[in-house]
Amino acid sequence: MNKLAKLTQIQLDRLIIQARSSAQTGKLPNYIPLLSNPNRCLDLVIRVHCNDGQILSAGAEDRRFPFMSLIKPFVLLYLLQQSDRSKALNWVGIKSSEYPYNSLAQLEIDRSKPRNPMINSGAITLAALLPGDTASACCQNLCDWLNEFAGSNLSLDPNMLASVRSLPNPINRAIAHLLYRSGSIDSIETALDIYQHTSCISGTLDDLTKLGLLLAKPQIHVQPIDRQTVNALILTCGLYEDSGMYAVKIGLPIKSGVSGGLLAIVQSVGAIATYSPPLDPAGNSVAGLWPIEQLAQTFNLSIFN
Secondary structure (H helix, E strand, O other): OOOOOOOOHHHHHHHHHHHHHHHOOOEOOOOOHHHOOHHHHHOOEEEEEEOOOOEEEEOOOOOOEEOHHHHHHHHHHHHHHHOOHHHHHHHOOOOOOOOOOOOHHHHHHOOOOOOOOOOHHHHHHHHOOOOOOOHHHHHHHHHHHHHHHHOOOOEEOHHHHHHHHHOOOHHHHHHHHHHHHOOOOOOHHHHHHHHHHHHOEEEOHHHHHHHHHHHHOOEOOEOHHHHHHHHHHHHHHOOHHHHHHHHHHOOOOEEEOOOOEEEEEEOOOEEEEEEOOOEOOOOOEHHHHHHHHHHHHHOOOOOOO
């Protein structure tokens, strides 16, 4: 049953107009130059892609942007399909974190085992497990797999990668040092390089919702237990320390990225994606969360209903 079948273009356009004011309360990240451009504050896009083929969108939906942390669930999904599923989950935990996504303190508390795959420590650890001889090859292999099975058109954004590399990220490097000392990764430089490459995979909201459909309905090439695992981790960890709050308010697995993207998985219905760069203190899109919340409440989308 498509709970979004009665959603109209007029309703979606109104949501975008109403959400624009909340974008003014957010801030852009200042540690990646290309993401700190104030012109990005004007962007606000939403796309709804249902399993039955219904598609509605509002805003400049053809804009490409780097997925950043939005790719983390799909790194995990890819690894679960490539090898013994216990391999990836042996290296990262499945508990939510009360600390920010790049918290060194959380990793120290957990004795150098990443708490979950959706925060930086977990993503760096899993990046090091991706198959490929170089960071570029690891990234391309991931893109190829997702493009084949999701029908997306993902690719590495070399300009964004250069921007990410242009400024030091001492927190991620400190995280990688702890991971190396604990034996979670074999090489600090290699793990960080692969992590940076995968973070700079780019696409449109169309691509993002197609990825979401991999998790929103049964797939021949994805084990049901793996789809369930990834969705559960998105619900409990995808919005970092605010995940629990939004699990109550919205009740959907939602993953964010520091570039301003959001992906909500609506089981047996489809996927909702938004793009609005200004972020709240936890690193989640301010204006993007609001229309997802409104849709969830209006159409009774929560998995807890």
